[in-house]
Every structure is written in structure tokens, then in C-alpha cells.
Amino acid sequence: MHLLEPLSDREGWPMTGRCPVERTMKIIGSRNAMLTMREAFYGTRRYDDFAARVGMSAATTASNLRTLTDAGLLERRPYRDEGSRTRDEYVLTQAGTDLMPVVLALHAWGIRYASDPPPIELTHVDCGEPVEIHVTCRAGHRLSADDIAAHIAKPSGA
Numbered sequence: 001m002h003l004l005e006p007l008s009d010r011e012g013w014p015m016t017g018r019c020p021v022e023r024t025m026k027i028i029g030s031r032n033a034m035l036t037m038r039e040a041f042y043g044t045r046r047y048d049d050f051a052a053r054v055g056m057s058a059a060t061t062a063s064n065l066r067t068l069t070d071a072g073l074l075e076r077r078p079y080r081d082e083g084s085r086t087r088d089e090y091v092l093t094q095a096g097t098d099l100m101p102v103v104l105a106l107h108a109w110g111i112r113y114a115s116d117p118p119p120i121e122l123t124h125v126d127c128g129e130p131v132e133i134h135v136t137c138r139a140g141h142r143l144s145a146d147d148i149a150a151h152i153a154k155p156s157g158a
Contacts, residue, residue, distance in 0.1 A: 004151040027071045028099070037155050038062045038103055040074060040096060045089035065090055073099060106131045 005048040007013055015022070027033055035054040044050055068074045073096035076088040107122065108131075123132040135143045 001145050002149040004149050006152065007150055013114045027067065028102075029072070032064050033059055033068060034103070034106065036061075036068060037073065037096065037099055040090065040092050040105075041100060041103055045091060047087070050090070052116070056092075068096070101133065104131065134158070 001104055003010070009070065021053060032054055036050055036056075039050055039053050044053055047061060047065065048057070051058065052063070056064065065074065069076055069090065072093055074090040075093050078086050078088050081085040104122065107120075111117075123129060124131060135148075137143060140148075
């Protein structure tokens with residue numbers, strides 16, 4: 001990655017507390033939070049199902065669902081099974097859905113570097129080809145780290 005002025009002087013721009021990656025990791029940086037989001041993408045909606053599928057205690061499940069809901073990644077919706085009291089289920093918001101490429105990238109990285117052959121293969125519904133994760137610019141060019149420049153963002157509307 002290329003750091004452009006004034007970022008090339010790394011001592012002159014401390015990022016602690018201001019970095020988007022750091023802020024995101026505060027929300028989704030735990031194993032259980034990411035696996036909860038994985039389950040939400042797979043269609044899990046109910047508290048007990050999140051706890052069982054991720055392998056979390058009741059307290060951890062409640063904490064993760066609260067954190068992800070407070071962060072706007074999931075939203076609570078009431079449901080009621082016949083003969084039972086009303087409960088909440090958890091559904092993805094737009095912010096949660098926008099996290100999908102991150103979860104897919106972790107899946108792809110794990111297949112390549114951290115696992116035996118995966119039990120799940122992700123494919124395109126229409127053509128059946130495997131899903132691949134790539135970094136591109138808005139013009140559609142595929143990028144590597146060497147193709148990316150970091151610089152101070154221009155204020156919106158400027």
C-alpha cells in the first residue's frame with residue numbers, strides 16, 4: 001500500500017481511536033460476533049439457534065446479539081409461536097448485509113489457509129460457479145495491496 005502525503009509520515013498521524021478498522025473490530029472483532037453474523041447470513045434468526053449453532057452460553061449469546069443490534073447490524077422483530085409468549089428474532093439490517101463481503105472473505109481465507117477441505121462451498125445461484133472475493137476500484141479494476149494508495153479523504157461536498 002502506498003501512503004501519500006501527509007500519511008507518508010506515519011508518526012504524524014496517530015490512528016488510535018480514529019481508524020475505521022479499529023472501530024469495526026470493537027463491534028465485530030470477537031470470534032462469537034463474527035460467527036453470529038455468519039449465522040445471520042445463513043438465515044438463523046432465533047436466540048436459541050444462535051446459541052446452539054455458534055456454541056455460546058446464554059450470557060454470551062445475549063451480549064453478542066445486544067451488541068450487534070445496538071451497532072445496527074441486526075434488528076429485533078417480535079414473533080410468537082402458537083401457545084407461546086412473544087419473543088424477538090434477529091434479522092439483518094442493511095448495515096449487516098453490507099458486512100457480507102467481509103464474512104465471505106474470511107470464509108475464502110479460511111479455506112485457503114486455515115482448514116481441511118471445507119464442508120460448505122459457496123456458489124453463484126444462477127450459474128453454479130464458485131464465489132470468489134476480489135478487491136476492485138469503482139472502475140472495476142482488480143487490485144492488490146501494491147495498487148492501493150491511502151490519503152486523507154476530501155470532505156464530502158468539496
